Amino acid sequence: MVDMANLLQITGAEMKQHEERRLCEKHSQALTLFCVEDLKLLCPLCTQPPDHQGHQVRPVEEAASHHRQKLRSYIEPLKEQLADLQKLLATQDRQRSEVREKVEKQREKLASEYESVIASIECEQAAVRSRLAAQEKHILQNLIANKATFSDHISKLRVLRKEMAETSVVSDVKLLMNIKSVLHRCDHLEPPDVYCLKYKREEFSLPPQCSALLQIMQTFREEATLDPETAHPHLLCLRIKSL
Incomplete structure (x- = not known):
């Protein structure tokens, strides 16, 4: 976005002066045309067959004006996306602090x-x-x-x-x-x-938290009989007794 903003601020004279310095690497002629299909700058000789035969070619000024407007159309949505992301990051930071x-x-x-x-x-x-x-x-x-x-x-x-x-x-x-x-x-x-x-x-009583834990253990308690011939030798038998 910063690069696009900087490009849009270049004056017409500066752009023309900058463009005059660009020559076709193949034909050493000024790049005055733009291929719509390939999105590439061309010189008049580049439009000859077979490289860009049948392609739509526009003058540099017309193509630049079209794409400049297209770039401007992206700026506002990008600003909105950036603002939404910044809000999201701020929300996440707040949620992180709350957590x-x-x-x-x-x-x-x-x-x-x-x-x-x-x-x-x-x-x-x-x-x-x-x-x-x-x-x-x-x-x-x-x-x-x-x-x-x-x-x-x-x-x-x-x-x-x-x-x-x-x-x-x-x-x-x-x-x-x-x-x-x-x-x-x-x-x-x-x-x-x-x-x-x-x-x-002597009887003793435990806090309610421990009693609740014992009730939960009794709820999920299951009786299982293991075959000593097939059970793992390191298996220990634990017995939970109610207090």
């Missing part, structure tokens, strides 16, 4: 949600660990107390067994004198209760 801004906001939102989920999970994990530690402490204390009770009972059994052995070898009268006390202790000797270990499985 960057949206992506950055989404990135910040995701980071915030991830931090919230992680904080919630860590809080829940700490609570579960605390309950597990308390339950472990309670169970261990009961086991230790039960063990002490059994140790004490074992000691009583040993003492009673020794007393039975000694009583069984005394004289008849002495044996019968203490038999009531001995039999009473034997008949009423009861072993201590065994502590019944009851381990309570």
Whole structure:
């Protein structure tokens, strides 16, 4: 477009002076004619057969005027196309900025949600660990107390067994004198209760985002049975369990 504008600004005198310097390379004559079919400058000798025989030939001034008008007809559409492209580029630049801004906001939102989920999970994990530690402490204390009770009972059994052995070898009268006390202790000797270990499985809850993810996984879960003879040796079996 710049080149065309510069050409259109050349004055008639300058054009004529410029054209006078152009001669036909073949015949060394001035190029005063123009072939409409081949769009080529000609000298009078170039119109002779056979090169341009039957072609429409016009004088340079007439052909130049025609094509100058034709070039001018292209300028306005080209300006419109250029303006449309510039608007399109401006729109794309604006859209690029908008996309960057949206992506950055989404990135910040995701980071915030991830931090919230992680904080919630860590809080829940700490609570579960605390309950597990308390339950472990309670169970261990009961086991230790039960063990002490059994140790004490074992000691009583040993003492009673020794007393039975000694009583069984005394004289008849002495044996019968203490038999009531001995039999009473034997008949009423009861072993201590065994502590019944009851381990309570601690439950925990995850944030709604994790629950939604598990529901999605369950929705798309499919059962598949693979043949060990044909399955890839590096294939691992993953089992997803609901929490």
